Amino acid sequence: MARVTLYSIDGTKKGELTLEDSLFGVKVNPALVHEAIVAQTASARSAIAHTKTRADVAGTTKKPWKQKGTGRARHGSRRSPIWAGGGITFGPRCDRNFAVKMNKQARRKALAMVLSDKLASEKFIAVEHLHGEGKTKDLVHTLGRLPTAGRKTLIITTPENKLVSRAARNIPNISTLPANALNVVDLLSYEYVLMTQPAVALVTQMYKRS
Numbered sequence: 001m002a003r004v005t006l007y008s009i010d011g012t013k014k015g016e017l018t019l020e021d022s023l024f025g026v027k028v029n030p031a032l033v034h035e036a037i038v039a040q041t042a043s044a045r046s047a048i049a050h051t052k053t054r055a056d057v058a059g060t061t062k063k064p065w066k067q068k069g070t071g072r073a074r075h076g077s078r079r080s081p082i083w084a085g086g087g088i089t090f091g092p093r094c095d096r097n098f099a100v101k102m103n104k105q106a107r108r109k110a111l112a113m114v115l116s117d118k119l120a121s122e123k124f125i126a127v128e129h130l131h132g133e134g135k136t137k138d139l140v141h142t143l144g145r146l147p148t149a150g151r152k153t154l155i156i157t158t159p160e161n162k163l164v165s166r167a168a169r170n171i172p173n174i175s176t177l178p179a180n181a182l183n184v185v186d187l188l189s190y191e192y193v194l195m196t197q198p199a200v201a202l203v204t205q206m207y208k209r210s
Contacts, residue, residue: 001025004119006197007127011145017126017197019119020204026109026116036110036184039102047098051091054079059086107184108207114187125194130155134163136170143174146194154190156182156199179203 002024006017019025059079067074081089118124125148132138143149152173157164159178168174177186179199187193195203 049092050094051088054087134166139167
């Protein structure tokens with residue numbers, strides 16, 4: 001079983017916390033982690049550019065002139081893409097879906113790999129709890145006593161612990177995330193991961209249940 005040092009909020013070592021090997025003892029496969037990053041970022045992408053086709057632009061449906069006898073080329077609509085003010089051919093559309101499919105088990109495996117790598121590189125810190133009145137200065141004081149002091153850190157707590165999220169809003173290079181919203185991109189965006197003991201239990205329970 002994997003183990004990590006458990007800290008109290010005053011920075012003292014309280015012992016060791018046992019972690020599930022299925023989450024924190026997985027061999028890292030960079031290709032799978034990269035696939036998970038691509039899938040997550042692509043699925044979060046939204047199309048902004050939008051052009052109108054000949055069916056969308058305003059204009060009459062009347063034929064500009066009769067088919068024969070004028071000496072001019074045949075035309076059937078003023079909304080044709082070859083006319084000024086007409087529709088756009090093959091232009092970008094806002095209904096485009098950029099989502100990339102990735103199997104659920106593969107996605108969870110990639111997440112476990114990132115957690116395992118954080119633990120192996122000593123960038124995963126476990127703390128008993130992070131309670132308080134939601135005061136920024138109290139959280140700054142607590143973080144200053146932990147190995148993550150001065151580092152870009154992602155704090156992971158239980159979903160109901162909203163006071164920590166409120167306290168961390170104005171701290172540079174510090175962000176929070178509920179344990180039920182763990183993802184590969186956020187974990188890799190920060191040098192250190194600080195997780196409370198209840199959050200570790202919740203994540204372990206969620207993965208065991210799946």
